[in-house]
Amino acid sequence: MSCKLLSEDMNLLIVNEENKLDTRENINDKLHVLSSNQLSEDDLNSLALVIDGKSLGFALEEDLEDSFLELAVMCKAVICCRVSPLQKALVVKLVKRKKKALLLAIGDGANDVSMIQAAHVGVGISGMEGMQAARSADFAIGQFKYLKKLLLQRFQWSINC
Structure with a gap:
């Protein structure tokens, strides 16, 4: 909520x-x-x-x-x-295999690494649960609140290309 x-x-x-x-x-x-x-x-x-x-x-x-x-x-x-971490990755792989969509996975802990790596684009949030997610991701941010700014900036860059 x-x-x-x-x-x-x-x-x-x-x-x-x-x-x-x-x-x-x-x-x-x-x-x-x-x-x-x-x-x-x-x-x-x-x-x-x-x-x-x-x-x-x-x-x-x-x-x-x-x-x-x-x-x-x-x-x-x-x-x-x-x-489980495996189930997170399997859900991403299922959607990737069956749908023509780009997948973004966001996680903040070691249990999210496989999901982040399975997605087309991975965002890791560094912080309370360590740096594993941030190190394995395509993009790393310090807090969840920065996600909106990251997505808007990347969208703007993709339009201008």
Whole structure:
């Protein structure tokens, strides 16, 4: 809420299952409901997916990854909580493999290094958790608040080229 990734009026789609079968059913049920309703742009902008590490492990398996990605791209925000460093990198690699998009990964600790390196552009934030993320990134900043300035400056440079 504080970084405005989620808002009070957003509809949370929560996936936190104990086994693969339940994870598959949860994701497919959500996809069915969303695809059967004609959703407007405002409706899609009010969706946020929250998935825990255990369910994400199942969702990243080959037979579920397409459904998971389809559900994720319908949402304005996707939050993967309690995930391993490997899972962070696998999510980035999945999107990189399946979508024609440039990926930016931002991290501030050693657990973010593999995700930062898997993305097209990595931003490391140095600080409380050490320098590992900043050392492995394409760009390093001292605090999260400098991210906006970095992105705006890089965008301006890319337009002028």
